[in-house]
Amino acid sequence: MVGIRTRNLRKIYNSSPPFAAGAGGFVSQTLGHKRRKQPKPEIVALDGLSLDISPGEIFGLLGPNGAGKSTTVGILTTRVQPTSGKAWIGEYDVWKEQVAVKRLIGVVAQRPNLDFSLTALEILVFHGAYFGLGAEERTQRAEALLERFKLRDRADQMVRGFSGGMMQRLSIARAMMHDPQVLFLDEPSAGLDPQTRLLLWEIIREYNHSGKTILLTTHNMEEADVLCQRLAIIDHGRIIALGTPRDLKASVPGGFLLRLRFGHHSPDLLQRFQSLAGVREVRATNHNGADLYADRGGSLVPEIANLASVAGVELCDVHISEPSLENLFLHHTGRSLRE
């Protein structure tokens, strides 16, 4: 079984990062003062990322678009050169021992990158050939995978005409073709219908049970929650929280989040909320709002409404969410994962 390690990974793009590797923090710097052209923006996609992923683990990178998830996968799969820092797959240095690393990994990119000149079956068979599988073995494996991913009846069709979901399934089948020890899945369920998503989750779990390590990125909290044994929540190229989904959710003060909006801003009122039973933390937000982290949800609403009415402040909106990774992300960044 093979694990993954990174130490202090930094990646700064001098031009737009590739589509899949979203931009992280934007740091604009003037490089050539005398040039009349616009200064080249430097984009910090990863800012000192250190991770230890155990062999045989399903590990998730959760974060909004542009957090640095795809850049991390890009570096770990030899496709992106880090600006500084190191990464290892098993005992191999990803940048220095690329061929050994490529033997161990299977990669599903965020966008389908299938070989459009081939049919579905040929894509799998040639992929097997690149990895040195014998003729009989690669045909057998390819047919079994097409069956597993419900693409058997499309085996001899060119993939150009495939739907997004079919391309995604074939990309995953291709990544499994050479039975890699570590599987990277960058937003694997994006564009899949709910039924196929469940099939994919089942296949990922099954693959993991055979002792394989899986790193997946997602901005879907449900996926992270049900699939991953451990998670790192990243934003602006940094890890902001790391642990099992259960521990992470429990780490949010109180667990419940009440998002409130008032007619006008009143610091005194927010102060008074602090004294309500079960309220752990009160934070003022934009647009005359406040976020309350608390041990209970709905039962707090009458008390909040009461206090607001006494203070002469109109309560315009209340939104209650139960303990979730979304709340955790909000708690750390003040932003929603979907923003």
Add this chain to the structure above:
Amino acid sequence: MNRKAFLAMLARDAHVARRNFVPLLLQTFLQPLMFVFIFGRVMVGSGYMPPEYKSLLLPGIMALSMVGAGIWSVAMPLIGEFQFTHEIEDRLLAPMEISWVAIEKVVAGMLQALAAGLTVIPAGWLLLRPGVELSLQTPLTFVGVALLVALFSASGGLVLGCSVGQAHVGLMFSLVVAPMIFFGCTYYPWSALKNFPILQNAVLLNPLVYASEGLRGTLVPRFPHLSLLAVLAGLVLFDVLLLAAGLRQFHRKAVD
């Protein structure tokens, strides 16, 4: 270098070429054979050109076909595969150094260039006969020249394929390939430029000149041509330069 992966990629390219056989055939031969027909048959037959022109023209057309096939067969797929869809990714992730993926493309391009060049000889001969007199006196030199021509055309394809975006393919042909063909001594020997000394020296920067002159020097040595030593030196120089530049561009394109 991983021999199995390398051969599997060659097999993949051969498979794709087989699938696109008819369009590939038309694209490689239609234009050169039309040139052969108009310049060699119509213009000679109508008396505008002397009959010997047929023999002078054929090696030039061979060079043109080889260079066209080599550039086209490497550059066009690469331009597509490096675009938004990034189709080349499965080969970049194969257990082999990235440079070998590029070299595989060059080898596949060389094979197509050699096939194109060797087919032009009988096809052109059939179209032009009688009156074409090829005399292969130094077969080894001919093979050497043909290999070097194939290598520079495929390496040139690598450079262009990794430098030009899909939106600029048309521009690539008008700005790079077309001038190379017209100033490449394909339809006339280099010595015919003696009345244009600046041009005669300037075209020496065009690798196609060495290809045309080299094939002329080995297939129809009775016509004036650049010395074979100069041809071989020029071809080796362009091979090294273009291959090095192509590998560098490929790396820049392949790794973010």
